[in-house]
Structures are given as structure tokens and as C-alpha cells.
Amino acid sequence: MTASDEIAGRLAAGTALLVATDFDGTLAPIAEDPSIPEITPANARVLGRLAAHPDAVVAIVSGRELVDLRGRVALEGAIYAGNHGLELQRGAETVVHPTARRRRPAIDRARRILARELGDVPGCSIEDKSLSLTVHYRRVPPDVRPTVPERIDELAPALGEDVHLVPGRESVEVRPRVEWDKGRAVEWIAADLPAGHRTIYLGDDTTDEDVFRTLRPVDVGVRVGTDATDAEFRLDSQRAVAPFLDWLAETVFRRPVG
Known part of the structure; x- marks a missing residue:
């Protein structure tokens, strides 16, 4: 078959x-x-x-x-x-999702931190999707690209317990911590x-x-x-x-x- x-x-x-x-x-x-x-x-x-x-x-x-x-x-x-x-x-x-709606302030805070800490990375962008964020690094120069998810992982504690990171295809999702x-x-x-x-x-x-x-x-x-x-x-x-x-x-x- x-x-x-x-x-x-x-x-x-x-x-x-x-x-x-x-x-x-x-x-x-x-x-x-x-x-x-x-x-x-x-x-x-x-x-x-x-x-x-x-x-x-x-x-x-x-x-x-x-x-x-x-x-x-x-x-x-x-x-x-x-x-x-x-x-x-x-x-x-x-x-x-009601929990995601309540955690919008945590997403806003994460966006401000990421914008400050990744602002020097050429080609890196942060997409604000209201309930979540996506950090895109597809257009980052190849020699720098691998460092972007590493830097985001290092920032995880500062982003707080109400959000979590999910890796994607040349991107990192910042989502509210919701099951x-x-x-x-x-x-x-x-x-x-x-x-x-x-x-x-x-x-x-x-x-x-x-x-x-x-x-x-x-x-x-x-x-x-x-x-x-x-x-x-x-x-x-x-x-x-x-x-x-x-x-x-x-x-x-x-x-x-x-």
C-alpha cells in the first residue's frame, strides 16, 4: 500500500x-x-x-x-x-484566551527589553502580534545570525515568568505562559x-x-x-x-x- x-x-x-x-x-x-x-x-x-x-x-x-x-x-x-x-x-x-489577554502587560514589557537589547543587531526585527511577539532574524547577516537566539535565551530571566520562549524557523516566539x-x-x-x-x-x-x-x-x-x-x-x-x-x-x- x-x-x-x-x-x-x-x-x-x-x-x-x-x-x-x-x-x-x-x-x-x-x-x-x-x-x-x-x-x-x-x-x-x-x-x-x-x-x-x-x-x-x-x-x-x-x-x-x-x-x-x-x-x-x-x-x-x-x-x-x-x-x-x-x-x-x-x-x-x-x-x-483569557489568560493570554491578562498577560498582555508582560508581552509589552518583553517587547521593550528585546527592542533595547537587540537594537544593535542588523536585520533583526520584532513583530508585535498583540498577544505575543516574534523576533525574526532571517535577514541578520549569516555570521551574526546564530548569536540572536543565544542572546534571547540569556534574556529569558529578565523577561519574567509570565512569558516563555518558543523557537521557530529563524525566529523566536515570545508567548504568554499559557497551556x-x-x-x-x-x-x-x-x-x-x-x-x-x-x-x-x-x-x-x-x-x-x-x-x-x-x-x-x-x-x-x-x-x-x-x-x-x-x-x-x-x-x-x-x-x-x-x-x-x-x-x-x-x-x-x-x-x-x-
Whole structure:
């Protein structure tokens, strides 16, 4: 049995399908400037067809702030999870994790410290996502780049106990200390689906491993890229995502979608 056969058989046996996916590096190519990425037209088309199917739910799960994520995807009918699930929007309803909201002052304090201590690093930027921060060092000169996460780790005690650091792809997340992540967000979204549903999740970053570790044996995790992973299946690159989603739509539902 091929991997495609295994995926198709597992998902087709469900009563409904949750198609959940990361954004950067999955629906959109990675860019040096985090303000640039947009969902590719091919991914937008197939997700739109899937979202319109009565037996499918589409969820976009990202470290980006919710308002930023929605603007970049703009898919009607999708569920959005921003800030690694600390912000969730389903239809007209938006839910913000209450502990994360209360710890916004700690995030503000961390931003001031990091801006002061990293201000001399060329190419380093701090993205304020309201409930969390991301320190981006992709554009830092290569000879200096390895020192950035080291300096941030050294600053951890000064940032305080109400925040914690999460490494990403040439970035470091500064999040409120809350027992919540992308994996729990996907579980929360799936809880409203019918009994017997299946979940498929696609992601390319270390933060997506939180989802892969929560998936059940009947679900499917797909890592995008070549890094080590807890996902069972893999796509070699971001360019393979749209063809895979097209295949998923055609195969799992056993007829063209849309």
C-alpha cells in the first residue's frame, strides 16, 4: 500500500473531514520579509472548494495575529486560529484566551527589553502580534545570525515568568505562559465535528509538531519540508501543497469538488 492509499483510505472512512493547515511555508512560500507572504492562488482555489463541501471544514492555524491571518487568506467559511490558537474565529464569533489577554502587560514589557537589547543587531526585527511577539532574524547577516537566539535565551530571566520562549524557523516566539498551542486549538475546532470525523493537518514548522503529536491514529499529519517530524507523512516542499490538496479533494470525496 502506498502512502496515498493509506491517506485516502483512512480519511474516506470518516463521517466528516477537518482540513487544517499552517499558513507560512505551507499555504504561502516563506519570505525573508514576514509582511510579504500571501496564499498562493492554487491553494486559495482548492481550499475554497473544500470549504464549500458539506462534509468538510477548513481551518487555518498560524502564529500570525488573527486580523493579519484573515487578511492574507480571505477565505469565507474557514475557521481561523491566530497566535497559535490564542485567538479563534468561527463565523462571527471570536474567542481570545483569557489568560493570554491578562498577560498582555508582560508581552509589552518583553517587547521593550528585546527592542533595547537587540537594537544593535542588523536585520533583526520584532513583530508585535498583540498577544505575543516574534523576533525574526532571517535577514541578520549569516555570521551574526546564530548569536540572536543565544542572546534571547540569556534574556529569558529578565523577561519574567509570565512569558516563555518558543523557537521557530529563524525566529523566536515570545508567548504568554499559557497551556495552549496549535495542537490544542485543532482539538478545540475538531470537538464540534460529528463523531467519526477525521482530521488532516499540514504544517512546515516546529510549532506544527504540537498538532502532529495530538493527532489520533485515524487522523493524518503531513509535514511540509525535510526536517525531522512526528508526522507520518511528508511533502518535499511548499510547492507540493496545492497538488496534494487537489488530490485530497478529488480522492477522499470520490468525486470532483466544486
